[in-house]
Amino acid sequence: xxxxxxxxxxxxxxxxxxxxxxxxxxxxxxxxxxxxxxxxxxxxxxxxxxxxxxxxxxxxxxxxxxxxxxxxxxxxxxxxxxxxxxxxxxxxxxxxxxxxxxxxxxxxxxxxxxxxxxxxxxxxxxxxxxxxxxxxxxxxxxxxxxxxxxxxxxxxxxxxxxxxxxxxxxxxxxxxxxxxxxxxxxxxxxxxxxxxxxxxxxxxxxxxxxxxxxxxxxxxxxxxxxxxxxxxxxxxxxxxxxxxxxxxxxxxxxxxxxxxxxxxxxxxxxxxxxxxxxxxxxxxxxxxxxxxxxxxxxxxxxxxxxxxxxxx
Amino acid sequence: xxxxxxxxxxxxxxxxxxxxxxxxxxxxxxxxxxxxxxxxxxxxxxxxxxxxxxxxxxxxxxxxxxxxxxxxxxxxxxxxxxxxxxxxxxxxxxxxxxxxxxxxxxxxxxxxxxxxxxxxxxxxxxxxxxxxxxxxxxxxxxxxxxxxxxxxxxxxxxxxxxxxxxxxxxxxxxxxxxxxxxxxxxxxxxxxxxxxxxxxxxxxxxxxxxxxxxxxxxxx
Numbered sequence: 001x002x003x004x005x006x007x008x009x010x011x012x013x014x015x016x017x018x019x020x021x022x023x024x025x026x027x028x029x030x031x032x033x034x035x036x037x038x039x040x041x042x043x044x045x046x047x048x049x050x051x052x053x054x055x056x057x058x059x060x061x062x063x064x065x066x067x068x069x070x071x072x073x074x075x076x077x078x079x080x081x082x083x084x085x086x087x088x089x090x091x092x093x094x095x096x097x098x099x100x101x102x103x104x105x106x107x108x109x110x111x112x113x114x115x116x117x118x119x120x121x122x123x124x125x126x127x128x129x130x131x132x133x134x135x136x137x138x139x140x141x142x143x144x145x146x147x148x149x150x151x152x153x154x155x156x157x158x159x160x161x162x163x164x165x166x167x168x169x170x171x172x173x174x175x176x177x178x179x180x181x182x183x184x185x186x187x188x189x190x191x192x193x194x195x196x197x198x199x200x201x202x203x204x205x206x207x208x209x210x211x212x213x214x215x216x217x218x219x220x221x222x223x224x225x226x227x228x229x230x231x232x233x234x235x236x237x238x239x240x241x242x243x244x245x246x247x248x249x250x251x252x253x254x255x256x257x258x259x260x261x262x263x264x265x266x267x268x269x270x271x272x273x274x275x276x277x278x279x280x281x282x283x284x285x286x287x288x289x290x291x292x293x294x295x296x297x298x299x300x301x302x303x304x305x306x307x308x309x310x311x312x
Numbered sequence: 313x314x315x316x317x318x319x320x321x322x323x324x325x326x327x328x329x330x331x332x333x334x335x336x337x338x339x340x341x342x343x344x345x346x347x348x349x350x351x352x353x354x355x356x357x358x359x360x361x362x363x364x365x366x367x368x369x370x371x372x373x374x375x376x377x378x379x380x381x382x383x384x385x386x387x388x389x390x391x392x393x394x395x396x397x398x399x400x401x402x403x404x405x406x407x408x409x410x411x412x413x414x415x416x417x418x419x420x421x422x423x424x425x426x427x428x429x430x431x432x433x434x435x436x437x438x439x440x441x442x443x444x445x446x447x448x449x450x451x452x453x454x455x456x457x458x459x460x461x462x463x464x465x466x467x468x469x470x471x472x473x474x475x476x477x478x479x480x481x482x483x484x485x486x487x488x489x490x491x492x493x494x495x496x497x498x499x500x501x502x503x504x505x506x507x508x509x510x511x512x513x514x515x516x517x518x519x520x521x522x523x524x525x526x527x528x529x530x531x532x
Contacts, residue, residue, distance in 0.1 A: 018420035218403055224363070225462075226391035227418040228384075 030238035048247025056255040077172035081142040107145040205301035233302040244294020319369030329355035342496040345505040347522035353505035394463030398475035400455040402447040409443040415466040433461040473504040
């Protein structure tokens with residue numbers, strides 16, 4: 001390599017270092033300018049947060065519900081056999097004995113009407129109301145688990161046909177229906193988030209446009225002394241990223257508070273629901289997506305402004 | 313070298329600022345551009361860094377037609393040109409050092425090189441001891457010298473000045489012009505627009521005279 005080539009390489013390396021340093025300066029500049037107008041910056045973040053909180057809360061709740069249903073499948077499902085109300089205790093015992101001898105059936109467990117009423121009172125805090133009842137309206141229920149999950153449907157049909165049995169239900173069917181609804185809900189919420197993205201971009205873009213209008217003199221001077229559009233836009237991109245990131249962080253915080261409130265309300269009504277939380281992978285998706293949306297909005301707003309305000 | 317070939321400029325409102333202007337300013341030379349207010353001096357200067365584009369004709373710098381430059385090359389053209397305005401146009405939130413350093417920052421000069429060049433430029437205009445001052449703490453003459461230091465800090469090949477002494481008293485205006493002749497002696501091509509005829513008569517420098525958008529060589 002000739003001396004001049006080496007010098008040129010060195011020069012490019014040094015300039016690259018200075019270019020990287022400008023990124024650091026741009027980040028500090030963006031933070032300083034956002035800090036100079038804390039109320040305006042906070043309001044922009046709050047607008048983003050307010051828009052994102054509802055869909056994120058919905059997603060967290062749906063995710064929690066889906067996690068709660070994870071253990072419910074045909075492999076682990078129970079068959080609940082509701083006996084007719086007029087079946088005597090001896091007939092019930094006889095039915096239980098025959099079921100225990102059935103080679104297709106693994107576990108068998110009887111829930112008497114009294115036990116059913118106690119469980120109902122405990123799980124729904126309805127003790128006072130249930131004590132008012134003159135007669136126990138609940139039937140005896142036999143819960144059973146088949147040895148082979150694939151025989152579940154056939155077993156249900158066979159038991160439902162017996163004269164002592166009122167109805168037989170597989171508990172995972174309801175879970176399956178709920179799972180389908182949750183899946184549809186998640187899709188709709190994600191679609192809603194996608195539709196919100198342009199509105200959020202406009203919020204960030206407007207903040208950036210106002211910032212540029214405050215700095216018109218500086219921007220024109222930079223254009224006159226040879227600054228490229230990328231150089232002028234760089235601090236704005238960092239500002240956009242900060243607004244997007246801050247807004248998304250606030251929305252996650254608000255969503256957390258909303259979910260906690262939901263759980264408290266549920267507990268007050270005796271519903272012990274699972275704490276729904278978004279998985280870390282979702283957080284890792286939301287935060288960069290919020291920052292990227294801010295960058296994109298700042299890039300567009302900055303580009304439009306620079307095009308419309310060339311140095312004269 | 314700056315060369316204008318039959319250049320005309322008409323603004324969108326129909327006002328003709330320049331008409332059939334042709335001249336050549338060789339590299340390393342200096343000229344005054346004079347004329348009454350509204351004669352087209354500022355427009356002519358703006359055509360060189362592509363702040364405005366000519367309606368007709370060609371503007372060449374070192375033989376290259378700058379009208380053919382793509383938009384992304386214009387910042388690079390402007391880096392070779394130092395601009396000095398009548399209004400110093402300093403940024404109030406930056407101190408003197410940082411104002412002067414701006415052209416180097418946009419070109420990504422390393423920190424040490426920037427500091428060395430800024431101090432050398434401030435030394436040339438006699439403001440080395442004021443590098444920490446804010447523009448609002450400076451007199452009008454000092455602000456204009458900061459403006460000049462900013463124009464020369466990146467060692468441009470060309471300096472264009474638009475009424476650089478308009479806000480200065482006669483003694484300071486004379487000092488500023490003498491400073492320009494020193495830059496020119498160091499090889500910088502200089503074109504200075506001014507209507508201060510009594511001042512420019514004190515310097516033996518060619519004059520281009522604009523009148524109603526047409527250019528005449530001063531025979532004086």
